[in-house]
Amino acid sequence: PSMQEHQAEQFAFRSEHFAEWQRVRASWVKDYEKRKGEVPWATPEGGVTYRKMHIKTRQDYHGKVMPQLKQMDAAFRNRYRARVDLAAALGRISPSFTLRHAITALAGTGIAEHQRFEDAFAQTYMDDYQKWVIDLVDTMSFQRADPATYGKSEWDISHMPEFVLQRSGPEPALQQALVDVGWLLIWGLVCFAGAYMRFLRYDVR
Numbered sequence: 001p002s003m004q005e006h007q008a009e010q011f012a013f014r015s016e017h018f019a020e021w022q023r024v025r026a027s028w029v030k031d032y033e034k035r036k037g038e039v040p041w042a043t044p045e046g047g048v049t050y051r052k053m054h055i056k057t058r059q060d061y062h063g064k065v066m067p068q069l070k071q072m073d074a075a076f077r078n079r080y081r082a083r084v085d086l087a088a089a090l091g092r093i094s095p096s097f098t099l100r101h102a103i104t105a106l107a108g109t110g111i112a113e114h115q116r117f118e119d120a121f122a123q124t125y126m127d128d129y130q131k132w133v134i135d136l137v138d139t140m141s142f143q144r145a146d147p148a149t150y151g152k153s154e155w156d157i158s159h160m161p162e163f164v165l166q167r168s169g170p171e172p173a174l175q176q177a178l179v180d181v182g183w184l185l186i187w188g189l190v191c192f193a194g195a196y197m198r199f200l201r202y203d204v205r
Contacts, residue, residue, distance in 0.1 A: 006076045010069055021061040028053050047145030055138060073122065084111060092180070095187045102180035105173045112176060113168070120165050128161040 029050070032040045040046035088111060091097040104110040136156070143153035 006072070010072055013068065013072070014065060017061060017065045021057060024057050025054065028057075041145065044146035044148065048142060048149075051138070051141050051145055054141075058134075077118070077122075081115060092183050095184060098180045098183045098187070102177040102184075105176040105180070108167065108173065110173070110176065112172065116168060117165055121163065125161065125163045132159065132161055 029040060032046070032050075036046065038046070040050035088101065091101070101110065105112065139150075140153045140155070142150040147153065
C-alpha cells in the first residue's frame, strides 16, 4: 500500500478505538452527574477527579491502540525498504546510478543514513516527545482544575526532548562505497572487453 493508504488504515483503526474511549468518558460523566448533581468540572475537586479518570482511561486506550499502530508502522517500513533495496539493486545496472550511490554513501546522505534517521526519529524520539507532551498536558490540566493545590498553569517547554541523530562511523559508508566501486570496475571491464573484442574483429580493409 501507498503512504496515503497506510495512514488511512491507521486513522480508521485509531478512530474506532477513540470512539470507544469517548463513550467510556461520557458514561463516567453521566454517572458523576447523577451522583453529585453537577458536572465534574464545576468544582476543583470534581475537576481533579475527572482528570484522574481521563488519565486512567487514556492509558487503557493507548494500551490497546499503540502496540497495533507500531506493528502497522513496522510492517509498512519493512515493505517500503524492501522495495527501496530492490530499486537500488536494479539501479546498479546503470553506472551513473552506481557512482551517485557511492558518492551519497560517502557523504552521509545515502539510503542507509536516511533509514537510520527514520529509525531514530520514529522509534526513539517520537516516543520520548509524545510522553513529554502527555505529561505536560496532564500537569497543566491539574493546574487549571485546581490552581490552589497544583499551582498556576504555565506552558513550559524548557524540558522538551531534543532530537539528536548519532552519526554512524565511516566504516559502513566505506563498505557500501566499496561495493559500488566494485560494480563500477565490473562495468569498466565489461566495456573494455567489449571494445577489445570489437577491435579484434575490425577489418581495416
